[in-house]
Amino acid sequence: MTVRIENGYSRREMMTIAAAREIFDGEIVFCGTGISMLAAMAAKNISAPQSTIFFETGAIDSRLEEVPLAVADSRVMYLTAVNGGLAEAFATMQNRFTGSRVVGILGAAQIDIYGNLNSTVIGDYQQPDVRFSGSGGACDVASFVNRTIIFMQHEKRKFVEKLDYLTSPGWINGPGGRERIGLGPGGPETVITNLGILRFAKETKKMYLAACYPGVTPEEVQQKTGFALDLERAEAFPPPTNAELKILRERCDPQRLILN
Amino acid sequence: MTVRIENGYSRREMMTIAAAREIFDGEIVFCGTGISMLAAMAAKNISAPQSTIFFETGAIDSRLEEVPLAVADSRVMYLTAVNGGLAEAFATMQNRFTGSRVVGILGAAQIDIYGNLNSTVIGDYQQPDVRFSGSGGACDVASFVNRTIIFMQHEKRKFVEKLDYLTSPGWINGPGGRERIGLGPGGPETVITNLGILRFAKETKKMYLAACYPGVTPEEVQQKTGFALDLERAEAFPPPTNAELKILRERCDPQRLILN
């Protein structure tokens, strides 16, 4: 991840900026720890100054002067609109009027073609081969908000036909899948990996390749994906601009606590 | 109510002190507007200094330096343990660990022999002859807390065979009545009127006359009660002491905003 590529930026920087570009001005941005937090900070500083950074721990509209290393970091509590708690934060997302303005940024250990996520176990739930942290707020966010952006490492064992455990709902099993189980219409919109950008087809809700980073081919992406991807719509992804990189590096994470 | 009787105290003062005597030290006292608030203040100042005065509006352990004229009076917000809201206050009563330490003081327009209360309408609910304020927190308190003390004006039309509307549950229809409808075991313990004190028989949960004020006969109480009362156990009620009256008059309601 720390490998620098041709014109002087890392894949991790590109991922962050790709996510930042997905955030609309005025949106309420739910973010977790690490790269998703940095993406929200980058969006706020670059293209979405009226967006509101928001944490499941209860902080709304944090003024992030240093990058937090967890969503409970005291740095998220500084100059917020309200310091509440988990109950208020998740209610804001489940709320019909505010939840519809929230974009959630999530990560996971596994993803399937419909954008359903696993962040709980690999193997059998009762006797797992690998145990992860568990849902945290991921299931809640994926269930409540208007749309989600998902960060993934692009590996075959992570893009799978069938999840070992469905922690957070995506499009479930295709069009109408969410509605059938009782959820609202919002769902995953974009998957940002270290290779490119994937989106979901309107008609099928299946993941397709939307763009490759410079130097990445659609075939490479398919090779590292455990299910068949539509590669036909893949475009070249515009690399980070100098302005974007400058703000990301100098204003968002000058200590390179997350970028490295 | 302002009539002074033989040895220099009003019936209203006697009622207040009778209620104050019912409060145990260390209890959490829920009180409403008016005489019930004064009773809680009197108890706190006379015999139950460790009791905690508590309002449905969210104030816990108010330091009442002036008598409030409503449970939302700013006077209840002064030097409290926590200033919360209705949600916290009622949760404290519904809570299994704190609710069991709460004594509620209620009033009503009608009461039946099982201590069920009406504070909603006289006549048909859809086209009432008289409309009262409605439940407020009364139904909640009567449903949740360990025991209740009820203030009533003693009139035949108020002590009735059948309530026009059951706003707040008492013993419902006798032993096991609360449990049958899904409520906890706590219920009404004492009814304090301008004539005397009534309690509920352990075996039948029916109201009986426990004491008459000086100058009141059991027969007079029966006459002003719309159902048959067991009068056999009625004792003479010890009148307010000078010490009690002094504190009530000088410390609790020196302006006589409620006593008059």
Next chain:
Amino acid sequence: MKSSQNKVTTLAAAITSLIKDNCHLSIGGFTINRNPMAAVYEIIRQRKRGLHLYAHSNGQGVDELVGAGCVRRLEIAYAGSGRFAPTCVRFRKAVERGELTVEDYSNYQMTLRFMAGAMGLPFLPTRSGLGTDIIKHWGFSKELRNSDETLPKQKLVTIDNPFGNWCESPKLVLVPAINPDVTIIHVQQADRRGNARIKGLTFADVEQAKAARHLIITCEELVEEDFLKRDPDHNQIPFIHVDAVVPIPWGAYPTACYRHYDYDPRYLNNYRQAAEDDKSYQTYLAEKILKPADHQEFLALSDKKHLKSLVADPETGYAVGLERS
């Protein structure tokens, strides 16, 4: 509107743009404290009609809206103003005359209904109501509920606990969520984006605010954004819920605003007396409410010395020693 950086507007503009005839409205405050009275009077002046009003125990505000004929339907727990009106007078008359349809709940039930709305849930459970006529008697008929999609189909639903006797609760009452078209609350401090701080008891204002599709905040003081953000532990409402911010000193008068002023016993007593008689109430309405063009003119009807006697003591937050009989 909610993402705008400056939501400050006039009361007249906020009421005109957000309060429509027949809309579903909830107002904050409790009995004689922090009712959004300036907004209530502006609604009366703009002669809004057919309001579907939600309240828990918001005495004075509810009674004035009912008295002025603005309200078609009322869902409420308690209509009283403490010692000043054990039952609100215009409310009582309107119900006894069949001019107002009322649906009764308890205070906790109403609180939970707003809380459910704020939480984005269709209902919340409670043990309160079991065995009572609050469950049995419906103010809104089945027919009305079936024909009006802005109402839940049931008033309350009783269920068996699906977890058996877990927490010794064999039965629960489910109370349906409220999502008002508009909520109006009055707070001590707000900034131009709508971040708000309530001092003292919050009553159910925060739940009412967050449950609403649109939120109007009237405030005693408009403060700089960083003033509130420097102490975010003490704020309750983030700007994301807010549509309009209206600075309006004495905006809760004649009810109290903790740390700013007390309720006005003289006004409230005079009000109750006026309310007892239809003719005197019409005079009250015409002279005190409709004649003044706005809240400032309304306040100017009271002599300054009297208003000054209501100003809160900085230590206690109320007017110590105020004549209240």
Next chain:
Amino acid sequence: MKSSQNKVTTLAAAITSLIKDNCHLSIGGFTINRNPMAAVYEIIRQRKRGLHLYAHSNGQGVDELVGAGCVRRLEIAYAGSGRFAPTCVRFRKAVERGELTVEDYSNYQMTLRFMAGAMGLPFLPTRSGLGTDIIKHWGFSKELRNSDETLPKQKLVTIDNPFGNWCESPKLVLVPAINPDVTIIHVQQADRRGNARIKGLTFADVEQAKAARHLIITCEELVEEDFLKRDPDHNQIPFIHVDAVVPIPWGAYPTACYRHYDYDPRYLNNYRQAAEDDKSYQTYLAEKILKPADHQEFLALSDKKHLKSLVADPETGYAVGLERS
């Protein structure tokens, strides 16, 4: 105990008297902030065993209790410590080795479970969980649940909305209440009766506190009662819930305590490294936790200059410019 006027005691006495082997415990805080670490270490020193632990995302405290072998069963939403451990290491090892039974929920579900307990309700509803394996897979088997009356019979229950499609919610997940035997939280300020003030985010501490049968509060500062009561809007926990008050400066260390000190990146990084290997973890436990007699001795193991570098900046509440890589 809860009505006593003075609940101040030592940590050792509070843990001895209230934490029994096999009891149901919940701890406050979130990942690397305001975990009641002094209490966690005292529980480890007293070699408590068989704890049934409830947490949402209380990373560091949970991992140390698990690592020290105190925990039999864990109900949790998230076991991570932010960048210092995306998955808590001792937790991961214990689960992968089959040494720990885990029941998974989401953060909101756990919050609602504590909230239900605090509200005296057997359950609360949410839309979170629909369609997921959180509903399908039970960590605690039906047999276990049926044989242990301290557990609800079901992990989660899905129901149809009894109000039809009210609030566009056709289905709901009901999450069962938690009423721990004991909750331990660490706060900034408390008085001797137990009134408490949390500064900054409250996480789910207030719900966890009020849901518990017994509550231990550890605090940075013990303050005079009237100090807290003079500003009651800023207090969250009234004394009526509290059993024991333990003043213990740096009581959340090595996690952060907003406005007092930051988390210790060096400690947390060293912890993770030690945790990766069983032998080095046993050394960590023996040297760092079991050898010191109490939290003061534990703190004395870190050099003073290093601790001073963690002290919070008075403006921001954290250690500005702290070396965190």
